[in-house]
Amino acid sequence: MKRDVFMANEYPQVMTIAGSDSDGSAGMQADLHTFFTRKVYGISVMTACVAGNSYGIHASISLPLDFINQEFADIAADFKVKAAKTGMLADSSLIKNVVQNYKEYDFGPLVVDPVIMTKHGNMLLEESAFETLRELLVPLATVITPNFYESEKLADMKINNDDDLVTAAHKLQQMGAKNVVAKGYHQDSNQTEVRDFVLLESGKSFWLSAPYHHTTHINGTGDSLSACIAAEIAKGTDIEQAIRIAKNYVNTAIWNEIAVGHKFGPINHWAPKSE
Template sequence: MLNSFPQVMTIAGSDSDGSAGAQADLNTFFAREVYGMSVLTACVAGNSFGIHASQALTPDFIDAEFEAIAADFKVRACKTGMLTNRETILTVANQLKKHDFGPLVLDPVIITKHGALLLADDAFNTLKSTLIPMATILTPNFYEAQKLTGIELNGPADFQAAGKALLNMGAKNVMIKGHHTTNQEFVTDYVCLADGQELWLSEPYIETTHVNGTGDSLSACICAEIAKGQSIESAIRTAKQFVHQAIANPINVGHKYGPINHHAYK
């Protein structure tokens, strides 16, 4: 049957070293046995030592990517990554309103897992007002959840309050990724679902420099599992396990900050 194989799409930047961005998403899609395609928003020249240059793609070109995919394929679910600036965010939002690309997994790439700000204020406010209300699942990290809600996450009650605030912003389901700090015993994520269910998902903390692309891969795995017909809860649980195994079984690539192992989870 035409277009019967599960197809998914990442809307993200290209990371030349393959450890994060669209490349990490596509590696995840391949590992989870769905067909992945991409709408690139920017190109980043980088390696395991760091980022050396970047170039945002134009709204016209991003529009052309969306239109080419919409004209030929049946995308069952999509996810976002780095959206660069306000113009890109508005372009993506307009395309998601124009075409049916299935449920949206919104990975709000606002702040890194180490707390570095990635979006200017105008882009941040635009993402908050236009894309969060469109999100089937919103997957902020610890710092992003604090930035979006204004709530300091010091304990379980704070995570619950932040989750409720994000649901009130329009996201249908929320997964707040736990803090990563040296010497902690576990990484615990908080999930609040549209049906009112709450989940606390914990895995042992692993001290390693091979963690590039963890957030990208987690949201990509959720996207892939939804496209295969899994429930939101099941998709999130699989993604948590997928990323944990990818970190726990490192591959020796690069000199410094390396990628996770997308082949580890079976």
């Protein structure tokens, strides 16, 4: 007997649009780890493959756009994706492809992790790709989660204090992103606290603060934060609570280290308790 279509797609399904990281610490693998521990079903559109380990990345390859189009089409034809998130999108043509497919199909609210710059301030995208991301992808974001340097780049300003981070968040919202999680500076060796600023579509804003944990096991933190937000949205959690849950989830995963890899290791996705 054929199963009822509604019943087949009742379970929360969440999609990641990202590259595959062979060591499992970041990218699509970190997203899927997060989806699993948050008790949602993870679906993926793979955009690239990266060969690497805890010592570094040693090779990468982008997938053909026609293959990526087929991934989107096949997922839309069979599944009911209730929320999605983006990760690293390598170039301008890929960003345009993702935007086109997201507009064509209903994949629910979109969480944009704007993978533009590393947590150390190094540029990951060419300038043309950055402009495409800012002009086409940012306006689609239900939630955007830039790190400190990405907020500076997107808002085209230097961030020197809390007031500057607030200003940058408002600029991102003016670009079209509905809700903004602007992560604070995380690189001071004497740092004892991490403070992120959240600006909601309603106009409400607040700070999320937590103790700073000095460790080399932080691979995948940005991926996991955005993935957790998407997972919670798919389960019906309101945006503010989804952000708060995600922040706590990542903090717990960082504080409870897992002994994997010899150098720059992953966070521990299994430490936080899922509800």
